[in-house]
Each structure stands twice: as structure tokens, then as C-alpha cells.
Amino acid sequence: MIRGGNPMNIQNIEKKEKNMATFEVKVPADVFDNAVNEVYKKNKSQLYVAGFRKGKAPRAVIEGMYGKDVFYPEAIETLAQEAFEAGRAECGFECVGAPSLLDQQINDDKELIYTFEVAVYPEVVLGQYKGLEGVYSVTEVTDEDVDKELADERKRNARYEDVDRPVQKGDSIVFDFEGFVDGVPFEGGKAENYSLEVGSGAFIPGFEDQLVGMEAEKDGEVHVTFPEQYAENLAGKDATFKVKIHAIREPQLPELDDEFAKDVSEFDTLDEYKADIRKNLTESRAADAERNFKTEIMNKALDNMSVTIPESMIAEKTDEFLRNYADSLGIGRNVSRADLIKGLGMTEESFTAMMRPGAERQVQADLLLDAVVKAEDLHASDEDKEKFYKQLEEDYGENAEKVKGMIDEHLMMQDIERRKAADLIYESAVKTEPKAEEAAEAPAEAPAEENKD
Numbered sequence: 394m395i396r397g398g399n400p401m402n403i404q405n406i407e408k409k410e411k412n413m414a415t416f417e418v419k420v421p422a423d424v425f426d427n428a429v430n431e432v433y434k435k436n437k438s439q440l441y442v443a444g445f446r447k448g449k450a451p452r453a454v455i456e457g458m459y460g461k462d463v464f465y466p467e468a469i470e471t472l473a474q475e476a477f478e479a480g481r482a483e484c485g486f487e488c489v490g491a492p493s494l495l496d497q498q499i500n501d502d503k504e505l506i507y508t509f510e511v512a513v514y515p516e517v518v519l520g521q522y523k524g525l526e527g528v529y530s531v532t533e534v535t536d537e538d539v540d541k542e543l544a545d546e547r548k549r550n551a552r553y554e555d556v557d558r559p560v561q562k563g564d565s566i567v568f569d570f571e572g573f574v575d576g577v578p579f580e581g582g583k584a585e586n587y588s589l590e591v592g593s594g595a596f597i598p599g600f601e602d603q604l605v606g607m608e609a610e611k612d613g614e615v616h617v618t619f620p621e622q623y624a625e626n627l628a629g630k631d632a633t634f635k636v637k638i639h640a641i642r643e644p645q646l647p648e649l650d651d652e653f654a655k656d657v658s659e660f661d662t663l664d665e666y667k668a669d670i671r672k673n674l675t676e677s678r679a680a681d682a683e684r685n686f687k688t689e690i691m692n693k694a695l696d697n698m699s700v701t702i703p704e705s706m707i708a709e710k711t712d713e714f715l716r717n718y719a720d721s722l723g724i725g726r727n728v729s730r731a732d733l734i735k736g737l738g739m740t741e742e743s744f745t746a747m748m749r750p751g752a753e754r755q756v757q758a759d760l761l762l763d764a765v766v767k768a769e770d771l772h773a774s775d776e777d778k779e780k781f782y783k784q785l786e787e788d789y790g791e792n793a794e795k796v797k798g799m800i801d802e803h804l805m806m807q808d809i810e811r812r813k814a815a816d817l818i819y820e821s822a823v824k825t826e827p828k829a830e831e832a833a834e835a836p837a838e839a840p841a842e843e844n845k846d
Contacts, residue, residue, distance in 0.1 A: 401476060403483040405508075412515045412703045415495065415508060416484050418476040422503040428468040436464070469497055469505065476507045487514035490705030512703030517764040520697025522818050527689035529824035531682040534674045542670045543649060546657055553642035559606045560641055562592040566604065567640040570615075573633050579626070586639065597623075600634070609638050624738045690822045691758065691815070698761050702753065710752040711745065763807075765814035773809035781809060 402419040409415065430452065438448035440455055456463055473494060481488045488511040496508040553565050560566060566589055572582030591601050603615040615634040619627045647653050654666035712730065719733050728736075734744045765771070786793040 401479040403480050406484050408486070408513065412513045412701055413510060414484070414486060414488075414513050415510045416480050418480040418507045418509065420472055420476055420505040420507070425468065425472065425499070425503065425505040428472050429464045432464040432467045432471065436467075465499070472505065473497075473507060476505075477509055477511075480507075480509060481511070488512065489514050489703060490709050512705040515700050515702060515706075515760065517760050518699040519761070519764050519768060520694070520699070522694040522697065522761070522765060523821040524823065525690050525693045525818070525821075526823045526825050527686045527693070528827045529682055529686045530827045532678050534671050534678065538674055539667055539670050542674065543667070547646045547649065547653070548644065550653075550657060551644035551646050553644055556641050556643045557609075558641065559608050560591055560604050560638065561643075562605055563644060564591050565589070565642040565644065566591060566638050567642075568604075568636055568638040570634050570636045573635070574627065574630050579632075582632070582634070604636070604638070607636070607638055609641055612637055625740055625743060686822075686824060687819050690819060694818055695754070695757050695761055698757075698764070700757065700760055702756055702760070706756050707749065707753050710756050711748045714748055714752055715744075759811070762811040762814040765817065766810045769814065769817060771810050771813045771817070773806045773813075777809045777813075778805070781805060 401421065401424070404417045404419060406416040407414060433452045433455065437450060437452070437455065440450065440459065441447070442450035442454055442458060445454070452464075477492050490512045492509045492511040494507060495510050498506050500506060556564075567586055568589065569585045570583065570587065572579055589595060589601070589604075591604050593601070595601075597617055597619060599617045600615055603617075604613075607613045613636045615636055616631070617634070618631050619629060621629050623629075647656070649663065651662045654660050654663045658666045658669065660666040660669060715730065715733055719728065724733065724736075731741075734741060737744065739747070782793075782797060785796055789796050
């Protein structure tokens with residue numbers, strides 16, 4: 394931080410449409426000159442001046458040779474963040490997201506004047522968020538559901554034996570393939586000795602179906618069309634894959650008996666194992682019903698509110714999603730945004746199109762919960778914080794203290810308060826039975842994940 398004798402002056406504060414605002418920050422001449430002098434001291438050894446040893450030329454001499462403003466650009470860049478922070482503290486509203494520097498100029502008094510544009514924390518108008526109604530429906534677990542789980546477990550524990558016959562669905566094969574579009578091979582479309590369970594859906598639609606009936610060590614072809622939602626260079630295009638199968642293996646399923654139960658579980662009998670499967674399915678479906686109910690309630694609360702979200706908040710949330718995804722893959726934080734998106738096989742446009750709806754909805758949810766925190770005067774208590782830290786100890790064990798040191802307390806408090814707001818919304822909600830037609834159409838699969846609370 395570079396300081397002078399006078400404080401920075403905030404002026405011409407103006408709120409604009411769509412929750413944007415501008416303000417100017419005037420940096421006193423002495424502060425600016427000090428910054429310029431620091432840049433001079435940092436760079437003087439890199440500038441050659443005849444008659445002076447390297448690094449010994451006075452600032453005035455260097456400015457005379459290279460121009461009065463030779464050190465200005467770096468000084469202006471150096472002071473920008475400090476100037477913005479001063480403006481944010483004095484502008485009278487809460488800024489969100491990264492600012493844009495619209496202009497900078499130096500007046501006749503040698504004062505540096507920045508003009509910043511920034512998004513303003515939007516005004517939220519809450520609608521109904523308490524006493525909302527949502528469907529709560531738990532699908533009953535049937536004998537067929539239990540049998541399906543048993544069948545899947547048998548399949549996971551199958552042995553595979555080589556067979557001398559054409560490929561059938563369910564076989565495991567080892568094969569070579571190479572893909573062509575318009576007769577030209579494309580990147581990532583070739584592999585040798587690739588293992589595939591035919592019918593697993595691991596390849597694009599239509600590919601595996603055409604493998605059925607092929608014989609080992611005979612050349613074959615598969616013709617497919619890539620989905621529209623695919624890598625940009627292949628999306629929607631027709632392709633031909635040349636394939637050769639080297640091995641066809643048929644699954645041999647274990648007998649469904651007490652020995653099988655002992656092998657795959659902690660139980661001694663098949664009946665005990667089946668009872669446990671039923672119990673787990675019942676608990677899972679109850680959790681799905683609760684999650685689906687909460688999703689409906691949160692969506693209704695969001696639809697009832699009114700807010701205009703600044704683009705910068707959505708962009709910031711999109712970046713957060715990207716970084717979290719990179720973290721989940723073990724990719725370091727030093728990888729650039731452009732490289733991360735490229736690594737996903739996407740363009741900036743396709744990535745934004747995919748991520749924007751979820752990011753916008755998440756920002757809307759955050760704004761809703763913050764508004765409920767304020768309306769209900771919710772606070773994170775010392776007990777809440779202790780519970781938070783206790784959970785860290787359970788989750789991270791010996792590393793809990795290290796994790797505690799990395800936590801931003803403000804963000805922790807915000808998270809606790811938002812959870813309190815979400816709990817208030819859910820606990821005040823009313824669970825209703827599904828209508829007859831809805832119950833008939835309800836899928837057995839788990840519902841989509843709810844908004845983060």
C-alpha cells in the first residue's frame with residue numbers, strides 16, 4: 394500500500410439501471426507521485442542512461458529521456474485496487490463482483506482520477522416464503538424392486554468366459570475401433586483392445602446396438618450420428634467407425650443363494666440380505682421424497698420473489714462452479730479459465746450456455762436466503778459455530794484444525810445463516826399428497842437435486 398499525506402476523495406457517485414453504479418476516486422497528487430517513485434525505484438536498473446552506472450540515473454533524467462509519463466502506467470495499475478477499495482467503503486452501497494475500470498486521467502494538479510463501474514447488491518422483494526405447499530410422495534418398495542437390486546449385484550459379481558459365437562447384448566468384448574467423419578479420422582476416435590459391456594450405454598446412441606451379431610476377428614462397420622450436444626467439432630455429424638472384435642465373453646452369474654449373500658454382504662442368509670436391500674431402498678426413497686419436496690418449496694419461494702440480478706453476480710457464480718468442478722478433478726487453481734474450459738472440450742459460448750441457468754438460479758437462491766435472514770433477523774450463534782466446527786472434526790479428523798485455519802469466518806457465518814433461512818422455509822411448508830394423475834405418472838427414479846440451501 395502506497396500512502397501520501399491526503400486521503401483519496403470519492404465523488405460523482407451515480408446509480409444506474411440494472412443495479413449498476415459508477416463513481417470516481419481522486420487520488421491526491423502526493424499519493425500518485427509516491428506510487429510513480431516506487432515504480433521508478435523498481436525499474437531504474439533495467440533502463441540504460443548514458444553517463445550513469447546502471448540503476449544510478451535520477452528519476453528526472455530517465456523521465457527526460459523516456460517521457461514524463463514513462464512510469465505512469467504501472468503506477469496507475471498499482472493504485473487501482475486501493476482506489477477502488479476506498480470508493481467501495483465510501484460510496485454508500487454494497488458493491489458485488491469485480492469492478493470495471495472505465496477511465497483514468499491525470500488532471501492539471503497531477504491528481505489521478507479513476508472512474509469505476511460496479512454492480513450493486515440488488516434489492517430483493519420477497520413474496521410468500523412461509524406456509525408454502527409441496528407434494529411429498531414416497532414410492533413403495535416392491536418385491537420387483539428388490540429383485541432388480543439382486544440382479545444388478547449378481548451382474549457386478551459375474552465371471553466372464555470366452556465364447557465362440559456372435560456378440561449378444563450383455564457380453565463383454567475386447568475390440569479395436571477408429572472413427573471417420575467424411576472419410577477423415579478425428580481426434581479421440583481411435584482405440585485398441587478397448588473393453589466394453591455391450592448394452593451398457595457407454596458409447597453414443599446406436600453404436601453398441603450395431604455390435605450385436607458381429608463375429609470375432611472380422612472387420613465391421615458402425616454408422617452413427619453424434620448428438621447435437623457434443624464436442625463442437627463433432628456435434629450433429631455422421632460418422633463411420635471401423636471395428637474389429639478380438640474377444641467375446643459371456644457373463645456367468647453366481648447362484649442366488651445364502652453363499653451369494655455371504656460373499657457380497659455382511660449377512661449369513663439371502664433373506665437377511667433381501668430385507669436389508671428393502672430397508673435401504675425405503676430409506677433412499679424417503680430421502681428422495683424429502684429432497685423433491687424441498688426443491689418444490691424452494692422453487693415456489695424463488696418464483697414468488699422479485700429481483701434484478703446483475704450480470705457480474707451470475708458470471709462470478711459461473712466461475713465458482715467451474716473452479717469447484719476443477720477442484721473435484723484435482724486440477725490446480727493456477728490453471729486459467731480458458732484452459733479449464735478447453736480441457737472440458739467446450740468453447741466459452743457452449744460452457745456459458747450450459748452453466749448460466751444453474752448459476753443464475755443459485756444466485757437467486759442466495760439472494761432469497763439473505764433476504765429471509767434479514768427479514769427474520771436470523772443470526773449465527775456461538776452454539777451454531779460450535780456445531781459447525783464439531784462437524785468439521787467429524788468430517789476431517791486430525792486435519793480439522795488445519796481446515797479451520799483456512800475458513801473465512803464471514804463466509805462461515807453467512808452459510809450458517811442461509812441454512813437457518815432455508816430451514817425456516819422448509820419447516821413452515823405444508824406437505825400434500827400427490828394428485829391421482831401425478832401419482833400415476835411419477836417416475837421411480839430419484840428426483841433432480843434441489844437448489845443449494
